[in-house]
Amino acid sequence: MSQPPSPAIKGRGAASNPEGRFETLRHQAEDDGWQSALLDETAPRPRTEVTEERARSVISRNDSPDIAFTQAINPYRGCEHGCIYCYARPSHGYLNLSPGLDFETRLRAKTNLAEVLRAELGRRGYMPKPINIGSNTDPYQPVEKRWRLTRAALELLADCHHPCTIVTKNALVERDLDLLAAMARERLVQVLVSVNSLDNHLAAKLEPRASAPHRRLKAIGALASAGVPVGVLVAPIIPALNDRDMEAVLEQAHAAGARCAGYTVVRLPYELKALFREWLALHAPQRAEHVMSLIRQMNGGRDYDSDFATRMRGQGVFAQLLERRFEVACRKHGFGRARELQLDTSRFVPPREASPQGSLF
Known part of the structure; x- marks a missing residue:
């Protein structure tokens, strides 16, 4: 007898833990019919485990033409937010862990970041360019409250007058308003807050441990009030699931203080395809096929197309409609595009090790 579908787990995005694509062993669960219901009822919910990691390097670089930044740092591997659509899930395979529950429960903290x-x-010849914090996993996910690695990185960047951009969907960003406001006065920072729906019930299933949408809008307001340049990312847009909220998100984000905006469509690379289908079967079974049909239409008939020219915005009639709706809403509210501001790299002062000779040499 085949194992029945995994039930949804409260507070988690994924319902299962499939093997990553680099694992050499495969496990197949089988149900013999004995006490399976009792086991499901008594099974403990997976808890978050954080392992310390000593990183050898922390600045990653990319030359992708559809990404606005060329440098990034990610204080954590894995993300407790548990967003089921997260394109970073397959990266957990490099740790020999699953892109499913492992990605949101078995985290790595780069304690020497x-x-x-x-x-x-401080390396000789380093050329300062804005560093994005949170390109792969959220720098303000819940475990940041304890580990404070994002805060440590910001403190160093502020001391060096090094510009950065931040992408987050957690109101914890407000904790660092003191640093962000000071950096903003020197044109050293921009924050982008991701809000892809105003439906709290949907968000609780799509992004179970991220801040609720209304709370993110308040964070936008707090950042704007502190003088920090802030924008909104309506991302990702999932057709027939959250696309209806695009205009309302833009309207409320602008009212809160956001002055630039961007969007992307959902991307389903590697193992993420199966995880997302599993989520649809559990949480939106009646529209699951319709959602996937529209996703395929935006990807040339496939679940995912990695072409740089289309992967962020999609292709086809539905993608064109989304682009048109976004442009009209942005014009209505006077939004700029969510790209890097002209952040100031001229103030950068390389960090130096403390020396008993002071600053003579």
């Missing part, structure tokens, strides 16, 4: 970042910024 500030130390390694200091060394990389």
